[in-house]
Amino acid sequence: MTDLTDRPAPTVDSQRLSDLLVQVGQARDRAAFRTLFDHFAPRIRAFLIQRRVIPAMADDLTQDVMLAIWRRASSFDPSRAAASTWIYTIARNQHIDQYRKAQRASRMDETDPSLQPAPAPAADDLCEQAEAADSVGVALEDLSADQRQVVELAFTEGLTHSEIADRLELPLGTVKSRIRLALGKLKTTLGEMV
Amino acid sequence: MTQRGHTLDDAWYLGYAAGSLASEAETVLVQSHVELNSDAQDRVEQLDRIGGVLLDRMPVGEALPFSADELLEMADRSDPLQAGESVSDEAANVPDALDGVNLPPALAQYLARSPARLKWEFLGPGLRKSILWRGKDGERLWLLKAQPGVAIPHHGHAGSELTLVLKGSFWDGDQEYRRGDVEEAHEDVEHDIRIGTGGECVCLALTQGKLRFESPLLTAFQVFTGL
Ligand SMILES: [Zn+2]
Ligand SMILES: [Zn+2]
Secondary structure (H helix, E strand, C coil): CCCHHHCCCCCCCHHHHHHHHHHHHHHCCHHHHHHHHHHHHHHHHHHHHHCCCCHHHHHHHHHHHHHHHHHHHHHCCCCCCCHHHHHHHHHHHHHHHHHHHHHHHCCCCCCCHHHCCCCCCCHHHHHHHCCCCCHHHHHHHCCCHHHHHHHHHHHHHCCCHHHHHHHHCCCHHHHHHHHHHHHHHHHHHHHHHC | CCCCCCCCCHHHHHHHHHCCCCCHHHHHHHHHHHHHCHHHHHHHHHHHHHHHHHHHCCCCCCCCCCCHHHHHHHHHHCCHHHHCCCHHHHHHCCCHHHCCCCCCHHHHHHHHHCCCCCCCEEEECCEEEEEEEECCCCCEEEEEEECCCCEEEEEEECCCEEEEEEECEEEECCEEEECCCEEEECCCCCEEEEECCCCCEEEEEEECCCEEECCHHHHHHHHHHCC
16 A cells, blocks of 8 residues: 555545536536536446446446436535535446346346456555545545455445355355444544544 | 444445445335434445545546537437436325335335335234235345234244334334334344334335244244245
8 A cells, every 4th residue: 555645636626526516506507517527427437337337338327427417416515425425326326226227127148258347456456546535535545455345345346245255255244244344444434534 | 323233234334335235125125224214324424425435536448438518418408307306206106005104215216116006915913014026035025014012923034134114113122113223133033023002013124034933833824924
């Protein structure tokens, strides 16, 4: 892990993103939306690709999420959530929605090699890629490597807790206790920061 | 304050926040609980912040096949009425069988999406059940309706069982479970349930294996009721 001070400065800081989202919500500000689009749309797409969503569907979903951001921006409350948190929940919910529809229609062939995701970056790489050393990022880095790994496998690859146990070749109980320890620690760290 | 036993294991909140729960039934139960329980909401809000940070840190690869301006043109063209959420319409449509139960939005939307009509079946004296979904590994998402004061005899579980209170309350030993509380019973747990005397109790449950009753008579009851 690198020292936090070695990190590149964020290109768009979280306060700025929050302000832009408020401008979209209050004034239908198109220029603000373009900046948000440039920042978030490629990240949402990359996030979905890592979650095994096929590229064509990832494009459609990213479009849906960005449209939802444009339409629902007035419900964003900057005192309650960071822009990235609010946008993450929209992306997550749309993904669940889409997964549900896809599950009803037909099951994706998981063995198709073109559908296999790129291996997830190791926990330490994710630290390197951090562009903003904000409080939540710091809290995440405060976890032990084992604890961070279970949290990241759930988010970045969308693995269920039993899939995480299979992947790490650990008993389910061990995975669950790592999750409990990780979340307990995050609760303490994040609680102190509020 | 979180009371021990009235919220779920953290693995469920992580799964919900990450959008990685194993089935729609799990999502419906956990989301309904989160909508009704402020401790659970706090937990998920913290995890959503983690999700936001991980999204923000995604390495950016390929260019997108559409631009912000194309998207805005698309938004301009679409009917603003159609663009609105249909969620509130769905939620308003509560089945007659659940008259008098204030449903959490996640469950109301799930019931609105499910084509089957909800109906109550006999489960035991003062007990009714309604199966909403059966999974391929024997999981069931179901509703329980119980009259005040009814007891569910001593039993164990072949798998885990999550029970979310939607209306009324029940007791397990000296612990009372009220609206929004959830009891997570594992395979190795045996318990007696007593419905609170304050009124009818309605719960949403997700069960993995069959219940195991101690007495042969109750085992016969189990075969009869299909639990
Ligand atoms: Zn016993
Ligand atoms: Zn039980």
